[in-house]
Amino acid sequence: MSRGARILLVEDEGALARAVARRLQRDGHVVVTAGSLAAARDAVDKQAPDLLLLDLNLPDGLGLDLLAWMQDERGIQAPALVMTAYGELDDAIVALRRRAVDFLRKPVDLDHLCRAVGEAVRGEAPRRPGAPDRASGATVLIGESPAMQQIRHELARVAPLGRGDAPPNVLITGETGTGKDLAARALHEASPRAAEPFVQVDCTALPGELIESELFGHEKGAFTDAHRARDGLLAAAGEGTAFLNEVGELPLSLQAKLLTALESRTIREVGSSRSRPIAAWFVAATNRELDELVAEGGFRSDLYYRLHVLSLRMPPLRERGEDVIELARHFVADTAGRYGLAAPEVTAGAEAALRGYHWPGNVRELRHVIERAVLIRADQRLEAEHLQLTPDVAEPGPAADATDNPTLAGQERALIEATLAQTDGNVSETARRLGLSRGSLRYRLDKYGL
Numbered sequence: 001m002s003r004g005a006r007i008l009l010v011e012d013e014g015a016l017a018r019a020v021a022r023r024l025q026r027d028g029h030v031v032v033t034a035g036s037l038a039a040a041r042d043a044v045d046k047q048a049p050d051l052l053l054l055d056l057n058l059p060d061g062l063g064l065d066l067l068a069w070m071q072d073e074r075g076i077q078a079p080a081l082v083m084t085a086y087g088e089l090d091d092a093i094v095a096l097r098r099r100a101v102d103f104l105r106k107p108v109d110l111d112h113l114c115r116a117v118g119e120a121v122r123g124e125a126p127r128r129p130g131a132p133d134r135a136s137g138a139t140v141l142i143g144e145s146p147a148m149q150q151i152r153h154e155l156a157r158v159a160p161l162g163r164g165d166a167p168p169n170v171l172i173t174g175e176t177g178t179g180k181d182l183a184a185r186a187l188h189e190a191s192p193r194a195a196e197p198f199v200q201v202d203c204t205a206l207p208g209e210l211i212e213s214e215l216f217g218h219e220k221g222a223f224t225d226a227h228r229a230r231d232g233l234l235a236a237a238g239e240g241t242a243f244l245n246e247v248g249e250l251p252l253s254l255q256a257k258l259l260t261a262l263e264s265r266t267i268r269e270v271g272s273s274r275s276r277p278i279a280a281w282f283v284a285a286t287n288r289e290l291d292e293l294v295a296e297g298g299f300r301s302d303l304y305y306r307l308h309v310l311s312l313r314m315p316p317l318r319e320r321g322e323d324v325i326e327l328a329r330h331f332v333a334d335t336a337g338r339y340g341l342a343a344p345e346v347t348a349g350a351e352a353a354l355r356g357y358h359w360p361g362n363v364r365e366l367r368h369v370i371e372r373a374v375l376i377r378a379d380q381r382l383e384a385e386h387l388q389l390t391p392d393v394a395e396p397g398p399a400a401d402a403t404d405n406p407t408l409a410g411q412e413r414a415l416i417e418a419t420l421a422q423t424d425g426n427v428s429e430t431a432r433r434l435g436l437s438r439g440s441l442r443y444r445l446d447k448y449g450l
């Protein structure tokens with residue numbers, strides 16, 4: 001059984017398509033190539049892809065039309081990686097709304113492409129018609145620990161407050177990978193706004209100048225590439241929920257504009273002199289300690305107070321007791337199901353290793369560890385060694401112990417240092433082990449001068 005994904009590569013430049021296909025096949029993926037929209041539609045109808053790798057300009061139309069057709073006409077929500085050339089800004093924004101998971105700048109760097117494909121395949125389960133879709137009311141937060149029961153209780157208490165013209169803003173905090181995104185979706189689905197859109201804005205996904213038009217929209221001609229006027233995501237959320245993910249990363253210049261939007265419940269599009277009302281419920285999330293960021297001058301205190309009228313703190317996985325086992329079993333079954341494998345039995349030894357590990361990257365790290373174990377290692381039984389958990393991190397050693405620097409920042413720094421040492425300074429591997437994106441790790445390396 002193949003451990004790779006089925007990838008539909010839609011690219012009309014033959015030489016580039018062949019090079020990309022060869023490289024992805026070497027990584028174990030099954031690649032189907034299409035040089036036009038018509039060929040791509042045929043390919044999708046023969047077999048839905050797990051991942052779409054999409055060029056924007058095709059001989060018979062726009063690549064994004066294919067994404068829209070797949071989602072709207074065929075109900076296929078496979079993740080998409082979009083290859084863009086300079087000057088295709090508007091299209092990139094549409095792609096983002098269509099939940100494209102990443103952009104690849106042309107000319108495409110093959111190593112980067114393979115990494116992005118790997119991340120997209122691991123990070124997003126293929127969603128086909130009939131399969132549970134998180135956006136359609138099926139968000140499930142797994143875990144019966146007291147900490148998770150408390151979160152469910154708080155979600156149930158806060159959700160009804162989302163009604164009305166000026167609902168209280170909600171801030172979800174917690175370490176990376178603790179399920180803040182999932183909690184925001186669950187909140188929306190349990191709220192009176194459930195039938196309206198849930199629009200996620202990832203404040204780290206785009207460079208500063210793009211986030212502004214992405215959030216607030218722009219007038220035609222507001223900047224060089226603004227060939228058409230376009231609504232921003234805050235307006236696109238309509239009467240639903242606007243989820244501001246990683247709000248701590250928002251540049252200071254935009255924090256003032258967001259504050260005005262939250263206070264006045266109006267937005268001003270880039271290039272416009274008029275304000276227009278917005279109706280969305282604002283839910284924000286961050287894995288940064290916003291109060292510390294405020295003290296350091298990196299986040300406006302007025303915005304901080306405005307955002308956390310209500311707050312929820314997602315507990316780290318290490319404080320959720322037996323949830324780690326329940327989650328692991330769920331991820332084993334999910335990975336096996338997705339790749340058509342028999343689900344291996346999780347042995348008592350593997351369970352002990354899962355309980356003993358510190359999980360700095362929380363549920364996301366657990367999910368990656370289990371997926372790797374199921375795909376690469378385990379056959380009928382998933383043993384402790386298949387998990388490849390590093391004992392130094394499982395039992396915090398002197399560097400990670402950081403008893404002489406008991407602050408959270410001190411602990412974080414020590415953990416990053418320890419993991420860097422274990423990986424011989426390999427930043428990508430360190431990010432993977434800690435369950436961070438490379439961008440988040442790079443930010444922390446700069447912050448701690450490592």
Ligand SMILES: Nc1ncnc2c1ncn2[C@@H]1O[C@H](COP(=O)(O)OP(=O)(O)OP(=O)(O)O)[C@@H](O)[C@H]1O
Nearest residue numbers: 140141142175176177178179180181182287363364
């Ligand atoms: N309680 C849970 N039950 C099932 N899956 C979970 C749970 N919590 C997290 N996950 C899964 O773990 C991964 C990370 O979750 P999510 O993206 O919500 O975390 P996050 O806190 O928003 O992370 P970050 O701070 O890095 O943005 C996702 O694949 C999510 O589906």
